[in-house]
Amino acid sequence: MRHKFISKRYWKDKSTPMGAVDELAKKYENVIDLSLGDPDQNTDEGIIRFAFQEAIKGHTKYTDFRGDPELRDEIKKFYKEDHKVDILDEEIMVSTSACLGMYLVLESILDIGDEVIIHAPYFTPYYQQIELANGVPVELETLEEEEFQINIEKLEQTINERTRAIIINSPNNPTGAVFSLDTLNKIADIAIKYDLLIIADEIYGAYTFKDDFISMISMHKIRDRLIILNSFSKDYVMTGWRIGNIIAPKEIISTCQLVNENVVFTAPSVSQRAAIYALRNRKSIQPPLIKLYKERVLYSYKRINNISWMSVPEPKGTFYLYINIKKTGLSSEEISKIILDKAKVLTIPGNSFGTCGEGYIRIACTVGISELEKAFDRIAKIKL
Structure with a gap:
């Protein structure tokens, strides 16, 4: 306009x-x-009732800047129970949706002109989110005949001295592709070889139909360069609650917190209480x-x-x-x-x-x- x-x-x-x-x-x-x-x-009635009761109890104020400590503790338990991975509290931040989480991450890691590789087809907001953070989005085509897996040779050819990060989205919106362990391992090796960050958008982790979901958090060799984005929107049918979280090295989390203090301050307190119930009762x-x-x-x-x-x-x-x-x-x-x-x-x-x-x-x-x-x-x- x-x-x-x-x-x-x-x-x-x-x-x-x-x-x-x-x-x-x-x-x-x-x-x-x-x-x-x-x-x-x-949204599950139990989640709604619990959030309502928690609001009556007084959970209607700002929370800790990185999120309700009780919710951060439940996130730690989730990764320990479901992925056999230990996460430190300072590696966790609760965000007002995974969409905002992605922006906070990009704003925290990118200098002007840094390139971010996104495998296409991609979740539509990625492109402009990168631009908002003064980065340059670079599309990496994936093909139906290759089951929309990332072609590692093409990935390597896309990397140059300005490449800062790769965004990985598996299970994928829009294709529904789920990256194999072999694909994920090769991406990890490329990130190490070229000293890149990996931003793994894993918000559809509950919805895999053939094989168990593999989170990149289980790949210990890249923990120092891995950022995970999660959301309660799809896995718990909580789109309107606007709640998600970031898992990342503590230095990146600290910067995301700093940026967030100038955007929304803290995630919604009632939504965070709802997320606690969701995690505790996920198996039902x-x-x-x-x-x-x-x-x-x-x-x-x-x-x-x-x-x-x-x-x-x-x-x-x-x-x-x-x-x-x-x-x-x-x-x-x-x-x-x-x-x-x-x-x-x-x-x-x-x-x-x-x-x-x-x-x-x-x-x-x-x-x-x-x-x-x-x-x-x-x-x-x-x-x-």
Whole structure:
């Protein structure tokens, strides 16, 4: 938007196809929304009740700058119990969402012009978050025929003297890919070889459907250069609570805290109390959620592959499906618009997730199977 009172950095249009489709959908009625990854399930009642009771008790004030000590202790226990890893208290910071956590990290580690590698297709905000922190985003293409794993040779060719960090997102939004232990080990070796930081966005860690999730925190050889981002949004269906955490070397955590004091001061106290309950009760809260979304994803996978002009690989993780529409010969934005226009189903064009996303659309299986059935029945009737 060009305006004398707007920073010139924002004069150039930075809107995405994702935002454009959302605006377009408002012109239609009876739309089935498969666009944004906001689960339709409500937060577990136990979490809500506990947070309410804690608010009544007085947990409505600022917390410690790095987060409620009780929550930090539960995060330590989680990593010890689930990943067999010891984490020091000074390596933990509670953040107002993983999105803000990513910005705090980037602001803390980047000098002007430092490059950050992001494997594409990527979570849309990464690109501008890097730019906001005065960095330069560098896309690394991943391919469906390689199961969207990072090609290590291509990764090494992308590195230069300005490369500062690599962002790793597994399980991945939008592709649903889950990186193998071999891939993760090779990435770790590259980071050591070139003295790079690894920022691992692991917010979908609960949602793996074939193999157990491997957190990079278990790779001791890179602990001195590893930053982990977590969120309660997806793993506990707490998107509106805006709560996450950062695990990193203590020097980086101290800097993130300093930056955060000038942004939001502390994470919401009531949300932090809710997160304590979520972690303590994860073994009863999470299994039904995982089962539900796995059923939806597998149902959608079968329906998609029965539509002649669509295909999708077998799901590995998350509740997204990244659908190949290259047979149509049309662009991802054109197909997304046709599906909205003719089937009243809202999807996201693949080019929202980087230049290599062309030829794909993404759906989020965040509605029930009855709604998914309606959506695919409508899509199947489209003649191209």
